[in-house]
Every structure is written in structure tokens, then in C-alpha cells.
Amino acid sequence: MLATQKLPTAHQRRGGCPAGSQRATRARCVRVMAAHPAAYAWIEEHLGSKVVKESLVSSSGWSSAYVVDTQDGKRYFVKTALGRDEAMFKGEALGLQAMYDTNTMRIPKVFHYGPLAGAGRGGSFIVMEHLDMARGRLAMRELGRRLALMHLAVPKEEHAAAGQFGFPVDNTIGGTPQANGWMSDWVVFLRDRRLMPQLKMAGDSRLMRMGEKLCSNLSSHFEGIEVKPSILHGDLWSGNIGAVGEEPTIFDPACYYGHHEAEFGMSWCAGFSPDFYAAYHELIPCAPGFEQRAEIYRLYHYLNHLNLFGDSYYSQCASILQRLT
Template identity: 55%
Template sequence: MITGITAPSPASGLASRRGTFAGGGGGGGGGVGRGPLSRVAISVRRSPSSLRVAAGARAEPGSVREWIERNLDAGAVTDVSRGGSSGWAEFSTYTTESGKRFFVKTSRRDPSMFIGEGAGLNAMFETNTLAIPRVYYAGATPEGSREGNSFIVMDHLNFGGRGDQAEFGRQLALMHAATPAVEEARAGKFGFTVDNTCGDTPQPNGWMDDWVQFYLERRIRHQLRLARDSTLTELGEKVCERAPLWFEPCGAIKPSILHGDLWSGNIGTVDGKPSVFDPAVYYGHSEAEFGMSWCAGFSQKFYDAYFEVLPKVETHFEERRQLYLLYHYLNHYNLFGGGYRGQCVGIMKGLLA
């Protein structure tokens, strides 16, 4: 049996507080120094607090349907509804005789995307704040399967539109304030158990003790290296030299679980409760979650409720916000090119003014 990320099966009742998931997601990746990503899998079995990645794991022979019937204590699969895709993955809903439904994605890609997504969703799920689907398996398909090279199985949530902004702000802040589910983060380190992606861009998450150095190296300089643009690199290095000053008012920064790619398309509700999906999860400074605020549609009610739970550090807040925006603008430039370069230059020149 596969071990890795372990938690109860849905029949235990401990996972039943999440309804059914009709959305999709995607941040994924592999661990730094953990071997080939195609040889890593996660499986949710017993202890929900155990978030580990096991190398060399692969689903037992058979189909995805058989894996669900064999491992999730929900009875036989009575219906499989195909519907939707993300361009690199196909989506299905599996209904079982117990009435339990599972959202499944399959892909011809290696398992790294699903592994990163699964580990991130489960880490957020552990906070018991926002409505997050619990992931039961993410990794390679069963040997001999015709269903691609990888798959992920999670609770199926009935996903709705945007809900109350104040409640979303409050629940997001509570998620950021929650005790980390991962041992390294509880010890004060920044990063995540696996690398993943932000969009299609690799996002390195190797653990570091210092938040500012993590962010500058794993986020800003990483994007600058991908851009291979001398002007951006020159400006970026000057920004990195100045950046530590902007964090001095924050004191000791504690690792918070971050969604990592929080824009309007990844936000909704489940039975009226705020929900997020399609993450690029890591443990970092809570303010970094606002890096996609330029296309997230956060209202003043959202911010008021958020900062009521986690008070705002006013001094140099705007400089830090711009630095967090910069990562995502650089990422968009690396993904899409075009006018995003000018916006990156503008942010950096503003920070250096």
C-alpha cells in the first residue's frame, strides 16, 4: 500500500466535512533533492497531520475506478461522469454506492503537477478554515492503465461563485494564522515539502530559515534568471539589496500556509463558505498572499476583516506589497511576455525611487 500524505478514508467520517468539488486545480512539482518526480506519490490513509512524500510509490495495478473501490471505503463506483479539461488534464466525477463522490483528474504528464497540488491542498485543508477538498491520492497511474501517466483523487465539492468578502478575508487570515501542518514550518522554516508551479512556471520551495532571503532567492531571482533580461536583472538586484530594510518593522516573521496564486479565478464558495483551489502552496510571510491582488478583486471589506485577525504592519507595507506584486508580474512576463515587462520595470523603478 502506498504511504506518503496519510489521512482517514472518507468512511471514517473525519473527511466528510468537505462536500463535493466541481472545480479543478493545478500547482504541482517535485521536491528539492528528492529524486525523480515521476517516482513520487502521495496517498491519504490514516493520520491527517502526517504530510510526507514517499519516493518510489506507484498505485497498485488496475484502473482508477479500481483504486477508488479498493482504497476509499466508499463502496463500488456506480457512475463516472466525464467533463472538462485544463488543456493538460481531463476531469471526471466518480460516484460510489455510498453516495460519496470523488473528483478525479488524469494527465499524460508525469505526476509532479498533481503531487504539488495534492500536498498543497491537504496542507490548507489541515487548517480547518476555508473549504478545501481533501486529496486521497496524487501520483502515477496504476501499471497497465490507459488513463494517462498520473492522476489525483479528491473530494468532489459543489463549487459556487464569489461569496461574502468579509468572511473570505477573515477565513483567509485564520488560515494564515493556523499552526503549520508541516514540521519544518512549525520549526520556523520557509518553503514547502515539494517544489510546485505557479501557472506553468516551476516554483522552487527548498526550505530556508530566513524569509527575506527565501523570497529574494526562490522567488525574485528565480524569475529574473528565467527572464534572461539584463535590464530586469540589473534593476532586480538593486531591489534585492534594498529589500531587507522594508521587513525590519515586521519583526520575527512566522511561516503561514499560503495559497500562492490567489486571483479571482481561484476563489469561490462551497455551500456559502469561502473556498480556494488551484494552489501554488508554500509557507511564507502572510502578506505575500496579496501578490496577485491586482486581479483578485479584493474589496475593502475583505481587507478590513483580514487585518482584524492579523493586524497590518503599516511601516513599509506598500514597499512590501509592491515587492510581492513583482514576483507575479515577473511570472506573467515569463509566461506571456508583452506588456508585463514594462510593468515589472515600473514596479522596480518605483521601489528604487
């Protein structure tokens, strides 16, 4: 939830913005292994070297992240989540792979995800490639160009290739479940898989009344445009963006196949520059009604922040709904 580009290892947080009430944990090296030993046992058995050090780089309400050094000089990125089964990291792993398969962005390679065997209240972990972003130079124009290429990539997933919206598994947006069951109609998907679940979770009668009114007229915002499934990062804000050398990278996704414009739902804390948008729209021209749809996509993420962090996000949700209805 906090900006991470200044840390040596940035790919560690899920869903959110610096304004959220997320707790930051300063990176520190520890000799006693604080993460669950099952994760390190897997590394030692399958990647061939003993874990000698870890650095805790973040901690949230749903996961903790570590940089792990092994005896043979290799480095890995490990995330653990106590009390959550492996479905959360399965969604992350499949999302990273889907973006990786487009050959457009520098995406960390996933080695393994699985349950934390022996954890008292259950849990899961994921092991992936460590990306050194300490000396990376992020160019916004190149990020915009690469993101457009990712959105234009022909999906390898058969349902998406056939024009359906969703993802092979449900995943999470921050700590919130995100349903991804396949649908052929984007407007119905947006209503039933995104907006309405968040409105119901908020449990506020005023927001629900305005939300139902918006949803009843949602199709009017998509008249005259063609929506095709693109692989979306799904949670693209500044803390999930970095660079390895000169190459942009994105990580900590909440992936699904959806309308490419939905990628900008977190633009309010992404720091995208005019150069970014110019490069993006050179490849994917801005369609009529973009600004109104952008409000709808921002609403989804503001509602999620309301549900995760509380009433400080209520006014943004209400204001967007008032403007749209």
C-alpha cells in the same frame, strides 16, 4: 487561468488570470472516458464503484480536470497531467492537506495522487473530493476573516513551527517550477527561491539589472517588522476561490510557509473588496511598509505570467521594478 466561479465545479485551474492566453474549455459530458483510464481504475478499485460518466471542466497547458460520477451516485474531482510526473500533484496534495489541517477554510479532501501507469509519455493524476459550488454564496468579509485565521494558525510542519520558510516539497506555480527548500531568513528565501529564479527564467538583461538592484536592497523593505511562517495558498486569485453553501473555499494551491503578506501577490485579479481587507486586518493589522512589500509580491507573479504567457506582462514587471529601484 480563467475565472471559474460560474462553473458548477470550480476547483480545476492552476495559476493565472483571465488576461493570460490560457485556453478555456466549456464543460461538457462525454460517455467515452477521455481522461487516462489509470485514474478511473484507481477510483473503481479503492473507492468501490464503477465510473459511469465524466465531465471535462477545464484544460490548460499542463493539466486537464474532470468531474467524475460513479455508479453508486458519488462524485469526484480528477486532474490529469500528461508528460509530468507525480511531483506536481504531490505538491498540490500536501498543500491542500496543510491548509485543511488549519481547520479554517473549506478545503477539498485529497484521496490519492500518483503516476498514470501506461501513459505513452508519462503523466500523473490526482483524485479529490468534489465540492459543489454551484449554489455557494461567497461573502468577502468571511473570506477575509477565514484567510487571516489560516495565516495565524500554528504550523503543524516541524520546520515551519521552528520558524523556517519553505515547504516539504517543491511544487509549481501554474506550469512553472517553484523551489521550496527550507530557509531561516525570509528575505533570502524571497530573493533566492522566488524573485531571482523568475528573473533568470525571463532572460531579459534590463529586468535582471533592475531585479538585482532590488534584491541587493531587499532587506530594507522588512525593517521593523517580524515575519513568521504562515501557510500560504500561494496562488490566490478569483478563479481559485469559491463557496460551498455559506462557507468560503480555496483550492488549486501553490502552497508554502511564508510571510502572510505574500498571499496578496495575485490581488490584481482576485477581486478582494474593502470588506475583505477590513476583516483580514482586524485579525492581522496592516504593518508599516505594506504597500511597498505588496509591489514586491506582485512582481513575483507578474514575472511568472511573463514567463508563462509572454511579453504582454513585460510592462508590468518593468514598471514595478522601476518604482522599487
